[in-house]
Amino acid sequence: MPLPLYLLALAVFAMGTSEFMLAGLLPDITSGLDVSVGTTGVLTSAFAIGMIVGAPLVAALARNWPRRSSLLGFILAFAAAHAVGASTTSFPVLFATRVVAALANAGFLAVALTAAATLVSPDKKGRALAVLLSGTTAATIAGVPGGSVLGALLGWRATFWAVAALCLPAALGILKGIPAGRVKEQATDGPALRAELAQLARPRLILVMLLGALVNAATFASFTFLAPVVTGTAKLSELWVSVALVLFGIGSFVGVIVAGRLSDHNPGPVIAVGGPLLLIGWPALAVLADEPVVLLALVFVQGALSFALGSTLITRVLYEAAGAPTMAGSYATAALNVGAAVGPLIAATTLSTGAGNLGPLWSSGFLIAIALLIAFPLRTVIAAGRTTEVLQ
Known part of the structure; x- marks a missing residue:
């Protein structure tokens, strides 16, 4: 895999840390801003809603923008939003910064997903996506638990400042490692925007987007509110939240790597095995959550299954949207974040x-x-x- 792909993954790590970190900061933000747990959980949905709206909108606007400048601008805006969020004492302002950060994240990820697919041969989109998503899984392994520990020791604001600082080396990596070309060499060489948007009328594309959204909704529904389960139901200390998040992250990393090897040519086993096991796993976790050892083991398993199945379905989105080369990444991003918005709600x-x-x-x-x-x-x-034919 080319080096620029790993630089994109570094930036995704910073953004993934922000997207997931609320799972570990939920109690601290709740008490710090004097709101309910349910209200604080809406911050996750605010982020996801911003990405749903931002992904196709920004991707359409960025069709003719230089690739490197677009990615750099998005990550700097993301950092600025976190600096404001770390400074505010108002929940509505914090809510607004999450939306702004999400718009920047959406633009970045939509461009990055499309760019990643163009950095490799056409039959390796799944592997390229696995590398890019490794930034997200690394965030759940290291960034999110680290943020949770930092929040427990210094308060949730310190975690927001840390995310803002983490964006700076990622920005430098983009500046040095990403070519200055456009997302597509020339938008006029490919389909018109209207033709790319028309791909959304294809039943096969809509199907895989819907399924990807549902799987991600299930993932975020539980992940967002994992901390109260660990500290309340399992009666573990707050620092065990970080352990649970690390286990979920390691599982998600394993799931993405396995799925990345299969999703290009043989996605069937991942879908056929992962789906039923997830259906069993979530209720099992609910029934056995008061047993700490079982809880932590199942958190790992569910992380692996959720990301294996979710990343496989999102890879299918990229294949089914092959007729929309500059917008495919935004369709995948939107599908992921429809789930991330609906699940916590x-x-x-x-x-x-x-x-x-x-x-x-x-x-x-x-x-x-x-x-x-x-x-x-x-x-x-x-x-x-791999296929691009229309489902009749």
Whole structure:
């Protein structure tokens, strides 16, 4: 894999740390800004909503922008948003900074996903995506737990400042390692924007985007509210939240690496095995969450399965959107973040029910069940190898 791809992964690490870090900072922000846990959880959805709106919008605007300048501008804007967030005492202002950061992240990721696919041969998109997403999984392994520890020791604001600082070396890497060309050498050489947007009418593309969104919704529904499960249901200390996040991150890294080897030519086994196991795993985690050892083991397993299945489906999005070379990355980003927005919102509604802290885990199982019900009749279509034909 080319060096620029790893530099993009470094920037994704910084952004992934921010996107996931609220799972470990939830109690601190809640008490620091005097809001409810459910209200604080909405910050995750705010970030995701910004990415949903921003991904296609910014990708369309950036079709003719120089690639390096676009990526550099996005990551600097991301850093600035975190500096403001770290300084505010107002929840609405913090909410707004999450939206701004999400817009910058969306633009970056949409361009980066498209750029990553052009840095490798056409039959290695899955492996390129695995390298790029390794930045996200590294964030769950090191960045997010590190942020959780930093937040526990110095307060949640210190974690926001750390993310802003982490963007600077990533920006330098982009400046030095990414060619200054456009996302596509010339937008006029490829399909017009209208033709790329028309790809969204393809049933096969819509199907894999929907399934990717549902799987990611299940992931974020539980991940966002994992800290209360660890400290409340399992009755572990706050520092064990970091341990749980590390285990989830290691699992997600394993899942992405395995899926990256299979998703280009043989995605069927990942989908056929990962889906049913996820359906079993989330309710099992809810039932056994009061057993610390079992809880931590299942957190690892669910991280691996969630990212293996999710990254495989997002790779399918890139293949099915091959007719939209400058917009495909934004479609994948939007699918991921529709799930990231909806999942925590659904999970938050369960916190006030009898399920309490375990409600998000049950909601994750429900979301996976919906995905499997949709996917089962069309399993041969979803599990097909690389293809660009239209589903009739």
